[in-house]
Amino acid sequence: MKTLMPALLLLAMGSAQAAPIAMEDQSQLKVPGTQVTPQFVPPAESAIPDNAFGKMIREGHALFVDTRRLMPDAVGNGMNCSNCHLDQGRMPHSAPLWGAYPMYPAYRKKNDKVNTFAERIQGCFSFSMNGRPPAADSPQMTALSVYAYWLSTQAPTGVEIAGRGYPEVPKPKDGYDFKRGKQVYDEQCAICHGGNGEGQKVAGEYVMPPLWGRDSYNWGAGMHRINTAASFIKYNMPLGKPGSLSDQQAWDVAAWINRQERPQDPRLVQGSIEKTRLKFHANDGVNLYGQKVDGVLIGQGIGG
Known part of the structure; x- marks a missing residue:
């Protein structure tokens, strides 16, 4: 990969900064x-x-x-x-x-x-x-x-360009499975992202991003949606082997990753996970925010 410099992979603001915007991914x-x-x-x-x-x-x-x-x-x-x-x-x-x-x-x-x-x-x-x-x-x-x-030089304006987003990967007819997802993660993802989703550091700097925990994306990010993560994974991961996972594997591993805790949604409504779920997550793709998995409430967040 040709680069200009070494590199690798969504609160109130002060008056000089823009207010946070609830963006659709x-x-x-x-x-x-x-x-x-x-x-x-x-x-x-x-x-x-x-x-x-x-x-x-x-x-x-x-x-x-x-x-x-x-x-x-x-x-x-x-x-x-x-x-x-x-x-x-x-x-x-x-x-x-x-x-x-x-x-x-x-x-x-x-x-x-x-x-x-x-x-x-x-x-x-x-x-x-x-x-x-x-x-x-x-x-x-x-x-x-x-x-x-x-x-974007010479790209058409206001026109969908092939390759623009993450192509949709339909949800498998039997849904997703956390156990299978963990197996896919352990076999295909852990070598780069760590056994506990912690990422990988060299000299104190991340060279492979964390997928859950305090240093990952928060519960408001588009990637917390299982369908979005499955699409990204299917077409881009494992690194250097895009398309090598089946649709089922992509959904399973996306579900496993997104059942893990991460920083709280900054749009948290009155300190309530349920109110936040109803306002921002209930109709936002396939996600686990505010649901219970194996008796554990998902979306409690991890502090900095």
Whole structure:
């Protein structure tokens, strides 16, 4: 993989920062079958111009692949943007930036408003990164937006592009099974993400992201949905072997991962898991938030 720098894989704010936004995850958007443009190819890194604009593209790239280290005030866990948007935001079927940027501004039903691309990124910081979003007009947000814009060079505007999101993997007719999911995890995932989902560190920095626990995505992130995680896993994991798992295996392991505890949903309603479930999770795909599994209430959260 060609990179500009070494790297790897959604609270109230102060007046200088934007308020957290309850964002619907990019991956929840369905990928159409035939009514899409041919697969888009983003520009090569060698095409970055040698001027002030190119410098900002490189700054955005650096923030994207090394988010946790370069934006410690905005990231509250062990994740980088590139953990969910693989190959530096380039890879098809991994929610690539070139498939997202041309579709904004866009109306989002979940927060009932038209969202800018900056607001979409802020949602990722609130949930996937379990952090505090930078202001929409901050230098970091500008750089990230410029990087996404550049990757979208010559992409059609407002048109679904093949490879845009995480392709939907239908739920198996017999549902999912936690026991089978644990077996898949132990055999296929633990080598990178750890036996307890803790990720993998080198010199104190995560090189493989944690999948549950205090340093993973929180209960408000789109990836907490079993259907979303199954789609990401099916088309992108294990790393270097996308598509090697069956639909059933992808759903099983996604269910196992998402029955584990993680940081609380920052939208927690009056301290109540049940009220939060009813408002934000009851109609949000397939998820376990607020349900009991083996007598244990899921969604209690893990503090920092």
